[in-house]
Every structure is written in C-alpha cells, then in structure tokens.
Amino acid sequence: GDSVTQMEGPVTLSEEAFLTINCTYTATGYPSLFWYVQYPGEGLQLLLKATKADDKGSNKGFEATYRKETTSFHLEKGSVQVSDSAVYFCALLTGTASKLTFGTGTRLQVTL
Amino acid sequence: NAGVTQTPKFQVLKTGQSMTLQCAQDMNHEYMSWYRQDPGMGLRLIHYSVGAGITDQGEVPNGYNVSRSTTEDFPLRLLSAAPSQTSVYFCASRRLAGSRLGTGELFFGEGSRLTVL
Numbered sequence: 001g002d003s004v005t006q007m008e009g010p011v012t013l014s015e016e017a018f019l020t021i022n023c024t025y026t027a028t029g030y031p032s033l034f035w036y037v038q039y040p041g042e043g044l045q046l047l048l049k050a051t052k053a054d055d056k057g058s059n060k061g062f063e064a065t066y067r068k069e070t071t072s073f074h075l076e077k078g079s080v081q082v083s084d085s086a087v088y089f090c091a092l093l094t095g096t097a098s099k100l101t102f103g104t105g106t107r108l109q110v111t112l
Numbered sequence: 113n114a115g116v117t118q119t120p121k122f123q124v125l126k127t128g129q130s131m132t133l134q135c136a137q138d139m140n141h142e143y144m145s146w147y148r149q150d151p152g153m154g155l156r157l158i159h160y161s162v163g164a165g166i167t168d169q170g171e172v173p174n175g176y177n178v179s180r181s182t183t184e185d186f187p188l189r190l191l192s193a194a195p196s197q198t199s200v201y202f203c204a205s206r207r208l209a210g211s212r213l214g215t216g217e218l219f220f221g222e223g224s225r226l227t228v229l
C-alpha cells in the first residue's frame with residue numbers, strides 16, 4: 001500500500017539556519033505530494049504541493065521538489081524563523097484514492 | 113469564513129460512555145473525513161465520505177461510527193468509549209470535483225481533544 005516516511009524529530013535550529021526535512025514515499029501510480037504544517041493548538045493547513053515529477057512547490061519561503069527517481073519530496077527553507085516552529089507532515093494522494101496518506105510528522109523548534 | 117467547525121474542543125468521558133463529535137463545513141465539499149492524532153503515530157484515518165449517504169472505513173474504524181445525511185455535516189460517534197480512544201480528533205474536508213485528483217487540499221478543523229478515563 002501507499003506509505004510516507006519522514007525523518008524523525010524534533011529538529012532544533014537557530015534562527016536563520018537552513019532547514020531540510022526529508023520525506024520519501026511508496027505509492028502505486030503517480031501520486032500528488034503535499035506538505036502540511038500544524039502550528040501549536042491548531043489543525044493542519046496546506047503549505048505546498050506538487051502534482052507531477054520535477055514540479056517544485058513553494059510557499060512562505062519553503063520549497064520541495066517532486067523527485068520520481070528517488071521517490072522523495074524533501075522540504076527546505078533557506079533561513080528559518082522562530083515563527084516556523086511547528087509540526088510538518090508530508091502526504092501523498094494517488095489517482096483513484098480519495099484519501100491522503102500522511103507521514104508521522106516532524107516537529108521543528110527554532111530558537112533565537 | 114467558518115471553514116470546518118468541530119465541537120466540542122475538549123471532552124472527558126468515562127469508559128463505556130457514548131458521545132458524538134460534531135463536524136460541519138460550509139465550503140460545499142464532497143469529501144469529509146475524520147482523523148485521530150496520537151504522539152509518534154501521525155494522523156490515522158478513521159472514516160471518510162465522498163458524498164451524502166456514502167461512507168467508508170479508513171485505517172482505524174473500530175469503535176467509531178459515522179453517517180453523512182447532508183453535504184455539510186459528518187458526525188463521529190463513539191458508542192462505548194475506551195481509554196485507547198484518548199486522542200485528538202480532526203475533521204477535514206476537500207473538493208472532489210475538478211482534476212482527476214481533485215485539489216488535494218484538505219481543510220482541517222481545529223481539533224477535539226478527547227480523554228477517556
């Protein structure tokens with residue numbers, strides 16, 4: 001079945017550091033890939049997405065590139081801020097499925 | 113914009129009690145779903161629906177019932193609560209129309225924290 005594997009957290013960075021959160025997937029067919037973010041005490045919200053190979057999703061300084069050859073969708077940001085502290089979830093959606101498959105989430109803590 | 117509204121936000125139950133978590137969305141989304149979020153487990157799908165009158169099981173459906181009598185509402189029922197159902201529950205909805213994969217963007221409620229003693 002479909003699955004998503006994320007790097008375990010927590011990830012602790014200083015403000016302005018470079019961020020990478022790894023995500024790899026297993027899926028039948030050609031999935032769409034997503035990153036969701038969950039701020040403390042809130043529900044998840046979509047951060048970015050990519051629907052086909054080599055697409056790059058971007059939003060709020062975050063980027064992720066859909067790499068079919070390595071089945072990866074790593075999240076990156078060049079300079080993190082304290083306000084980026086949250087839990088980040090990688091997810092996929094395959095063609096005939098109605099439901100998203102989520103990774104276990106990676107907690108990011110950014111300090112001054 | 114209300115989006116996805118869940119009630120209650122917090123609830124404490126005793127083992128064996130029943131309750132219903134309410135979920136309503138005002139975006140005319142066909143797809144609605146319930147997830148539970150537990151530490152180290154990510155989000156696990158409980159039940160989902162692709163339209164009024166249609167429901168299906170997710171990964172962890174045991175102990176939960178759902179119904180979808182209208183497009184807007186998708187309540188989750190716990191018939192006999194157990195401590196293993198202590199969790200944070202999220203309702204989420206999205207469009208199905210449009211591209212083959214729909215938009216993919218799930219809109220989440222703020223969550224309902226349930227404790228079963």
